[in-house]
Amino acid sequence: MTETADPRERLLAEVAALPSMPGVYRYFDAAGNVLYVGKARNLKKRVASYFQKDHGGTRIGTMVGRIARLETTVVRSEAEALLLENNLIKTLNPRFNILFRDDKSYPYLKISGTRTGDAAASAAARFPRVSYYRGAVDRRHRYFGPYPNAWAVKQTIQLVQKVFRLRTCEDTVYAHRTRPCLLYQIQRCTAPCVGFVSAEDYARDVFDAERFLLGDADAVVHDLQAKMMAWAEALEFEKAAELRNRISALSKVLHQQAMDESSLSASDRDVDVLAVKVAGGRACVNLAMVRGGRHLGDRAYFPAHVDEGVAFHADDFDDPVPDGDAATAPSRRDPEVQVLEAFLAQHYAGQPVPPLLVTSHAVDEALVAALVEAAKTRVRAVHQPREQRRIWLEMAVKGAELALARLLAEEGSQRERTRALAEALDLAIDDLDALHIECFDISHTAGEATQASCVVYHHHAMQGAEYRRFNIDGITPGDDYAAMRQVLTRRYARLAEAVAAGTASGKHRLPDLVLVDGGRGQVSMAREVFEELGLDLSLIVGVEKGEGRKVGLEELVFADGRPKVYLGHDSAALMLVAQIRDEAHRFAITGMRAKRAKVRTxxxxxxxxxxxxxxxxxxxxxxxxxxxxxxxxxxxxxxxxxxxxxxxxxxxxxxxx
The missing domain is CATH 1.10.150.20 (5' to 3' exonuclease, C-terminal subdomain)
Known part of the structure; x- marks a missing residue:
């Protein structure tokens, strides 16, 4: 059979040959960029529907017109398809999928070492340490969490210190102490480092702390009260008073939590509460964590590509609605449900799933089944909770609303700053979202540990993942001009070659504006580099300190000969320039200090x-x-x-x- 020369006909032939089985499909454009990842119960039926329907000028139509090739993977079930789909979404970052980015792992509270008081173990291991931890878990230790943020872990550690008086010092510090530290003096540690507590008594404190962290606080309080009474009967009133103070501190915390644990079963004390809010083209999923019956706090997530993903996913239901489900079927197409389901599938692909999920909207049962399959444990999802769970959900919904309102306000302000800068500099930019700015700064200490920073701004936000640091070598120490020449050459030499060859595109393209922190001297050096590379001089703008180096009096210096511009101290454009410049300075100086410290220490x-x-x-x-x-x-x-x-x-x- 002769291969057809028309790529579209070849693509349609591939679609016609697809099996009628569950699986995952990926669409790519001509440049090889992934456009969309989707799952289907019936691959052939689902994929063919994109090419048989007339989508007009919708987002789906725009995307379908860009499809150059497709890839598919056949799986055994819809649950497997869901898991694979969202693993690929996290890996490939498709342009038309709702995408949640989570570049930070969750922190845990860690209790290290053994709890047995084994004499064969090291001295430090026989007296376990409580600490903040983030990273891969080790079975030799106990981990409690995850917690939504570092603050929640540190608050819990302070409580454990206050009530159970476990040590927090590093093992190296512990091994070399000859007298108790300040924490012993303020009754936050029992000083096992100098033998002020036996291994058996310390092990009991560790056991009580673990029970409390697992949610069995009532039993801990009961045991402490029994010990207090025993010390009182033995006329050991100082020891009894110490236990009384511990009980008081623990009871106060339990009262502050205000959790009616009588309504919770033992298996429901670990709960994730998820509330979603969509408005203004943006979305927020607020995740509140409850562990051991204690509300640990919440964390807001803001997905990318919401408009594209919602429009695309709304058309992604390839199966007829079963009888009796017609009334509930439209809810699956609601933006909130789509965002929430995307979060559940992507978030728990790399995180442990608690036994109970309380959600603000009903989610697909197949998705819950996929989570069960991945977690290898029982997971329930409830969207109309009662009693305490309802209170948690109402709190999470309110948190989502507030977080989204704050984001929209900040983005509106940032968008106005971007527009003001584009207008002030007369930049020919059709899409303000794509305005790409890079800023450079040099930092050193009397010529030592010279580093240059490059920070990146686009889509109305600083893009930390695209920041770069450059170690500067082979120059006279303290020569900022030579350092600027080196960093600009290293940054743009290859891009200049791509521009000359006509292959610069996407992420590998020149920015719309290059800011350098400095006046005419630095701008002149940048001009020389761009002239040697054959690049457009109008891209270069220097940020020159104003009179007295006062903030708000900065002037902009241009490499193409235009006169200097003073934007005004209350100018939104200047605020954006200052924001980017200050971020470049911060990134440079933190890198320089780290490099200097590495050399010195x-x-x-x-x-x-x-x-x-x-x-x-x-x-x-x-x-x-x-x-x-x-x-x-x-x-x-x-x-x-x-x-x-x-x-x-x-x-x-x-x-x-």
């Missing part, structure tokens, strides 16, 4: 000592807490470190004194 003095390689240096720094601690150590202390011989310890001591 990374053991530059240790690096010069023969026989002290990276491993031995790391052991020394970890054991003594830094170069200063190594310098304060005796020869005997140095020789006690694994891998450090007596002769090498003497050599290190001589080098540091």
């Amino acid at each position: 990374g053991g530059s003095a240790l690096e010069d000592i023969p026989g002290v390689g990276p491993r031995k240096r790391a052991r020394l720094l970890q054991r003594f807490g830094g170069v200063r601690g190594v310098g304060s150590a005796s020869v005997d202390d140095l020789a006690s470190v694994d891998g450090i011989s007596r002769a090498l310890a003497e050599e290190i001591y001589r080098a540091l004194h």
Whole structure:
């Protein structure tokens, strides 16, 4: 059979050959960019519907006109299709899918080590430490959470310190203490480091803390009260008073939570409450977390591509409505339901699912089944809760409304700033959302640890994932002009080649505006670089400090010969320029300080000592807490470190004194 030369006919032939089985399909444009990822119970029927219908000038019609090829994956069930679809959405970032980005993992409260008081374990391991933790879990330790934010974890740690008095110090600090620290003095730790509490008593405190974190607070209070009465009967009134204070602190927290746990079953004390609000072309999903019956707080998520995803997904129901479901079927096409279902599928693809989900809208049963399959445990979804769960949901709905209103207000202000800057500089931009600005700054300390930063602004927001830092080498220390030449050349040399070849597009294109933090000198250097690369000089704008270097008096300097411009201290355009410039400065100086600290505390003095390689240096720094601690150590202390011989310890001591 001869292959047809018409790409559209070839695409339709592929569609006709698709199987009538469940699966996932991906659409790509001519440049290979993924446009949309979808799932279907019947691949052939679902995919064919896009090419058989007349979508007119809708978003779907625009997208269908850009489809150059498709890929499909056949699966065994609709649940498998749902899971695969949303894994691909998170990986491929399609232009026409509702997409939730979550670049931060959830924090946990961690209780490390063993709880048995085993004499064979190390001293630190026999007295577990409570700490804030974010990352992959280790089965040797206990983790509680996840928590919606770092603040919630730290508040819980403070409570655990106050009531159960568990240690929070690092193992290295714990191993070298000779007297109790301030936390013991203020009754936030029982000082196991100096033997003020036995391993058995400490293990009981750890056990009580774990029970409290798991939601069994009533039993903990009951046991503490029994111990208090026992100490009182034994005339140990000081110890009884100490337990009384602990009970009081714990009861106060439980009262503040105001949770009517009598309405919760044991399996329902871990709950995620999800409320969605859609308005102004944006959406917010507010996730409130309840663990052990305690409301830990909430976290708002704002998806990208809401308008495109909603329009596209509304047409993505390829099966007839079963009898009796006609009244409820339209709700599945509501924007709120689509956003909520997208969140559930994408969020829990990489997160543990609690046994109960309370949602503001009813979600597809197939989606819940997919979550059950992925979690390998029982999961229920309730959208019309009662009693305490209803209170939680009302709180989450209110939180979603407030967060979305705040976002729309901020975006409206930011959009106006973008428009004001485009008008002030007379930028020929048809789509303000696509206005792409890059800003550069140089930072160093008297020529040490020179770094350049490049920050990126588009779609009315700073794009942190696109920031770049450049280590500057081979220049005279402190020569900011040479540093600017180097960073601009490194940033735009390849782009200039792509522009000359006509292949620059998408993310790999020149910005619409290049800001440099500096006046005529820095602008002149940027001009030289752009002339050498053959780039448009009108892109370059310098931000020059005003009279007295006062904020609000900055002037804009142009590389193409235009006269300087003062926008006015209350100008929205200047506010945006200052925002971007300040972000470039912040990003540069934090990078420079980190680099400088690495050089200084990374053991530059240790690096010069023969026989002290990276491993031995790391052991020394970890054991003594830094170069200063190594310098304060005796020869005997140095020789006690694994891998450090007596002769090498003497050599290190001589080098540091």
